[in-house]
Amino acid sequence: MSGSHQSTLIQILSDTGLLAGTLWLSVYLSGYPWSDKYSIAALGGVLLYYLLAEMNGLYMRSANLSWELQQIAWSWLWVVLVFLLLAFVTKAEYSRQVILTWFVLAPLAVGLWRWCFRAFLRQVFGSSRIAIAGAGDLGKRLAQIIESHQGLSIISFYDDKRVEDSIEVRGNLETLIQDAKNGQMDCIYIALPMSAEKRIKALLSDLTDTAVVVYMIPDLFIFDLLHSRWQNIAGLPIISIYGSPLDGIGGLLKRLEDLIMSLFILLVMAIPMCIIGLGVKLTSPGPILFRQQRYGLAGQKIWLWKFCTSTPFGQFLRRTSLDKLPQFINVLLGQMSIVGPRPHSIWFNQQFRQRTPKYMLRHLVKPGITGWAEVNGFGGETKLTQIKTHIAYDLYYIENWSLWLDIKIVILTILKGCFLTIGNFYGKKK
Structure with missing residues (x-):
């Protein structure tokens, strides 16, 4: 793991320990027994704070301590607001003394830790000229x-x-x-x-x-590097020129994200998928599902599932991307991710991999149901200039991957699908 990745991991683990630890301390000082509801509060608070902190750039080091303290306070304020809203909606019963103490202690502990760490660095390195x-x-x-x-x-x-x-x-x-x-x-x-x-x-x-x-x-x-990092093999330092951000802890976080989100989506969409399957069966004599061969991680061939779209009903499924819903099964199987470069056809790969520099680098990560190129308006291109721009978006995603970027892409995909559906509906009425 590179130095920057180690530093980021240390910051994440430190924040996790401090946020969970201050909640435990708050419960202990208040004289209440620890229970499952506080474990849920700690887990939810840590995850939400992590997402907000990453979005606000707190895990990208800054020389400005006052800016960091402001972002810590701002991120924690949103955690507090979300927690209070959920507690009100779910009627969850928490000790006011415990929660108020935690709300105050947590940002103070995180901010104090950052200040102490900087003071330590100044003490150790401050005299260096x-x-x-x-x-x-x-x-x-x-x-x-x-x-x-x-x-x-x-x-x-x-x-x-x-x-x-x-x-x-x-x-x-x-x-x-x-x-x-x-x-x-x-x-x-x-x-x-x-x-x-x-x-x-x-x-x-x-x-x-x-x-x-x-x-x-x-x-x-x-060199035109892609997620490069230093490594060490038996004492020999080496650097990867073309690397993946999803090695090590990044890959674990990405897999957990895929499992949680795909399970949730499949549960929510189980009934709509059955209705869609029935609609396909009633409008088409063929099978409900069909599969297509694509290139997956490291250029390995995989089979992707889709709803059949050979009828007018199928055209509606294609326009709204509902035909891709069975691919969440591919995600559960580990063949795809929810977010990543969209898998192109075998023919498409063969046509453009030689004509487009760095085309195959998009296979350093798993293909996705949606991607950064798609939410920026690129998908299904046939012109070489469009393909190059598409690949540039895919490589940007690989180089800048984060959980927050994945969430952003999912949100943009949902919004884009809603606007497209509304546009098609009103377009037909006219």
Whole structure:
């Protein structure tokens, strides 16, 4: 797991422990026994807070502590409002003393933890004087990461080449070597492009005559990366160029999301699906369901189920996407996800995989019933320019996957389907 993924996981686990722990403490201080209703409150509060915190960017580190505290308060306020609404609707009986104590303690604990963690980083790293060799794109991005992720300050940039006026460069690489020998810095990050191999070797050689800690940052901007991350095999560091966000904890969360949502949808839609099946049978002499072969995860072939749509009733099912309802069974079987790149036909893959760069990278994740490209108006394209845009949306989804993005796509799909159904209804009346 990459460093950024580890940090995010630590933040999520910390928030989970603090939110559940403060509820337990509230119950204990109030003298009430712990019961199942408090377990449900803890689980619901943690899940809702996680979704809101992710949506508000709290798991993307920021150098601005006051902004983080505001987002913590805002996210928790919505948890409180939803909890009170559900308690009122369901007539659930909770101790007012317990809940009020929890509502106050939880955000204070999360905010205090973030403040203490930053104070710890300043204590450990605060005295470090950092210099960056290279004031190009890599150097500027590195400076932003160091300042935002660790709250440290860059004392200076050094570069032989002329750079933008917005970047203050202390001197060239010769000046860097001299300043390092004079003890003006504690560590140096070399952020020069890979094309500067000779300069990098010479700089590393000269820096052996100093007592400064030196770090080498590989220039990966020359590659078009897709969810890249560092890994370690028997002590050998490697980097994945084309990776999936659904390895490890991400894959577990995605699978839980698919199981919970697909079970819920199948239960809710069980009767409508039976009615649709009856409608298909009464309007068509053929079978109710048919299957199509598609490419799934890692390019493996899978069978997708759909309602037959060879009659006018079937055309209505296609327009409203109701013909895809049996594919929630594919989701339960683990062959598909609710959200992901839509599976294209075998013929379609064969036609466009050679003509469209990175086409097959969409198979790094499971195909979905709906996707980011579909809610943005791309689906069933035949022109090459449209296909390239479609693939760009699919790759954006893979690179930026999160539970909140999945929920957003599901909501947009439902809204789009409702508007389409209403539009078709009024269009026929006219």
